[in-house]
Amino acid sequence: MPILEIQGITKRYGGLTAVNNVSFSVEKGEIVAVIGPNGAGKSTLFKLISSFVPPTSGKVVYNGQTITGLPPHEVARRGVVRTFQETTTFREMTVLQNVIVAHHLRCSASGLGIYFASPKARADEVTFRDRAAKILDYLGLGGVKRLQARNLPHGHLRALGIAIALATEPKLLLLDEPFAGMNIEETDVAVEMVRGIRDRGVTVVLVEHDMSAVMRISDKIIVLNFGLKIAEGAPAEIQRNDAVIEAYLGRPDDELGH
Amino acid sequence: MDQVTDGGGQSTAGEAGGAVTRWQIISFAGLVLLLFVGVPVIFGKLPYFITVLTNAAVLSFISLGVWITFSIGRMNLAQGAFALVGGYVTAVLATRYGISFWVCLPLSGLVSAGLGALIGWPMLRLKGVYFAMTTLSLTEAIRLLALNGGDITKGATGIVSVPPPGAIRILGLTVVPPFSSANPMPYYFLASAILALGLIAVWRLSTSRLGWVFRSLRQNEDLATSIGINVARYRVTAFSLCCFMAGIGGAFFVAFQQNIYPSTYTIADSVNFLLYCFLGGLDYLFGPVVGAFLLVISFELLHAVQDYQALIYGVLMIFCMLCLPNGILSLRLRRLGERQHSKT
Numbered sequence: 001m002p003i004l005e006i007q008g009i010t011k012r013y014g015g016l017t018a019v020n021n022v023s024f025s026v027e028k029g030e031i032v033a034v035i036g037p038n039g040a041g042k043s044t045l046f047k048l049i050s051s052f053v054p055p056t057s058g059k060v061v062y063n064g065q066t067i068t069g070l071p072p073h074e075v076a077r078r079g080v081v082r083t084f085q086e087t088t089t090f091r092e093m094t095v096l097q098n099v100i101v102a103h104h105l106r107c108s109a110s111g112l113g114i115y116f117a118s119p120k121a122r123a124d125e126v127t128f129r130d131r132a133a134k135i136l137d138y139l140g141l142g143g144v145k146r147l148q149a150r151n152l153p154h155g156h157l158r159a160l161g162i163a164i165a166l167a168t169e170p171k172l173l174l175l176d177e178p179f180a181g182m183n184i185e186e187t188d189v190a191v192e193m194v195r196g197i198r199d200r201g202v203t204v205v206l207v208e209h210d211m212s213a214v215m216r217i218s219d220k221i222i223v224l225n226f227g228l229k230i231a232e233g234a235p236a237e238i239q240r241n242d243a244v245i246e247a248y249l250g251r252p253d254d255e256l257g258h
Numbered sequence: 259m260d261q262v263t264d265g266g267g268q269s270t271a272g273e274a275g276g277a278v279t280r281w282q283i284i285s286f287a288g289l290v291l292l293l294f295v296g297v298p299v300i301f302g303k304l305p306y307f308i309t310v311l312t313n314a315a316v317l318s319f320i321s322l323g324v325w326i327t328f329s330i331g332r333m334n335l336a337q338g339a340f341a342l343v344g345g346y347v348t349a350v351l352a353t354r355y356g357i358s359f360w361v362c363l364p365l366s367g368l369v370s371a372g373l374g375a376l377i378g379w380p381m382l383r384l385k386g387v388y389f390a391m392t393t394l395s396l397t398e399a400i401r402l403l404a405l406n407g408g409d410i411t412k413g414a415t416g417i418v419s420v421p422p423p424g425a426i427r428i429l430g431l432t433v434v435p436p437f438s439s440a441n442p443m444p445y446y447f448l449a450s451a452i453l454a455l456g457l458i459a460v461w462r463l464s465t466s467r468l469g470w471v472f473r474s475l476r477q478n479e480d481l482a483t484s485i486g487i488n489v490a491r492y493r494v495t496a497f498s499l500c501c502f503m504a505g506i507g508g509a510f511f512v513a514f515q516q517n518i519y520p521s522t523y524t525i526a527d528s529v530n531f532l533l534y535c536f537l538g539g540l541d542y543l544f545g546p547v548v549g550a551f552l553l554v555i556s557f558e559l560l561h562a563v564q565d566y567q568a569l570i571y572g573v574l575m576i577f578c579m580l581c582l583p584n585g586i587l588s589l590r591l592r593r594l595g596e597r598q599h600s601k602t
Contacts, residue, residue: 072483090478107467115466121467124467
């Protein structure tokens with residue numbers, strides 16, 4: 001059974017169809033990339049999967065259960081966690097606090113227990129602190145964990161976004177443009193990082209513009225154009241696909257005699 | 259304030275960043291000593307000052323609630339409305355049904371909190387100036403409701419001669435003697451107890467994980483949702499806690515003044531509760547307390563200059579905001595920071 005199935009999902013904003021009857025599935029342990037030109041509906045698709053916006057029609061099935069219509073925090077609780085395109089963090093907290101807070105779903109203490117600092121709540125926080133430090137070390141943020149998030153350089157912010165998502169222990173991680181704005185070396189490091197996350201047993205779906213990174217990292221690629229899925233397959237197949245080439249490079253112009 | 263928190267020294271991480279500072283403990287102990295020993299010894303024979311301080315204590319308790327809604331990133335101008343609700347609950351129950359003040363007090367808090375949750379659920383979807391404006395109109399709406407409440411609220415005549423709190427007896431032993439309107443001292447002690455308990459409760463809240471969750475809402479609700487935080491529920495929790503404190507404060511003032519009118523809390527009062535927080539400093543738990551005491555006391559001191567009272571008060575306030583945009587308490591931190599700087 002695939003971990004994620006998108007079944008004929010459509011999202012309309014007024015007259016604009018952002019995502020049009022898209023279907024695909026993701027197997028457990030895969031890295032799947034969603035690519036497409038600007039405005040192809042990639043980000044909307046992400047919001048639909050993580051339930052941040054409701055679809056006009058169609059549904060998302062996760063582990064055999066329909067998650068469409070559930071509130072987004074409930075979808076996160078079940079293990080589908082997204083990151084954000086912008087460098088979204090809790091700006092007024094330190095890097096470490098960001099990741100400690102993100103362990104929210106792992107709390108075993110009750111609300112009152114938390115308020116009165118029950119032994120369970122204290123044990124939770126000690127665990128969270130250790131685990132947060134480990135996640136930060138793993139993502140190369142160990143040296144900056146005492147800094148306020150708003151003072152971090154751009155590249156670190158993105159890693160912090162991923163650290164926050166990892167703290168929730170996701171089963172399915174949705175990465176929104178994880179390599180945007182990175183140079184070649186930084187991208188190499190980030191690609192290895194995403195592979196490492198997959199090797200820890202997390203299924204990864206990512207939206208990305210950086211073609212070379214996508215080709216290297218993905219088991220499967222979904223191509224969107226104007227909200228429609230125009231291709232799906234392994235990187236090598238996608239590179240040869242006429243529809244994809246046309247979407248990215250344009251149609252040969254008859255009048256010029258090509 | 260690019261300070262790096264000293265997480266290293268503390269191992270219980272409930273504070274997620276060492277939020278319980280020695281400073282807070284010292285200032286809290288100092289405040290309790292001052293409230294329960296210092297003030298009675300110094301001002302015990304001056305009922306006027308005791309009355310002023312009683313007002314300041316409960317007003318700062320009420321604005322501590324506003325401080326909680328600030329921590330989730332909402333500017334709350336409805337605190338007067340919920341104080342009015344709490345006040346009327348106590349006034350109606352005490353005069354009509356002869357229910358003891360000691361039962362009315364928590365009940366007023368609960369009714370306000372319940373109403374807050376009910377109204378807050380849809381209203382808290384709004385942010386920024388839209389939320390502030392809606393809460394502002396709520397203050398006016400509740401006042402009009404009280405004005406047109408017919409026989410229950412008695413309209414503009416208000417509810418007068420509410421009996422003062424009676425004695426508390428446990429097993430025939432008088433724990434708390436009956437209050438009388440002639441002596442403000444018992445009210446003062448009750449007000450101080452309410453403030454001290456409120457401070458401990460909010461302190462506990464803001465240093466526990468719940469406080470961090472609240473702050474995460476202020477900083478980014480979408481991100482908070484994505485890590486599985488039920489944003490709507492925590493927002494409403496914070497707001498109804500705030501309303502609870504307003505209700506308690508409203509009930510206290512009914513017992514203290516023995517009356518309540520629709521105009522007891524107006525928009526100006528809601529704005530004042532907010533102002534106490536701003537002036538003291540939004541980043542500090544003691545902010546609303548410092549702000550309220552300073553403003554209430556300085557306003558009373560300016561009585562001497564009669565006609566110019568409001569003018570001087572206003573100029574002082576503008577001066578504070580210009581020179582100390584992060585509140586009066588930022589003064590201490592700045593000096594502390596300089597000292598640390600010169601050490602290194």
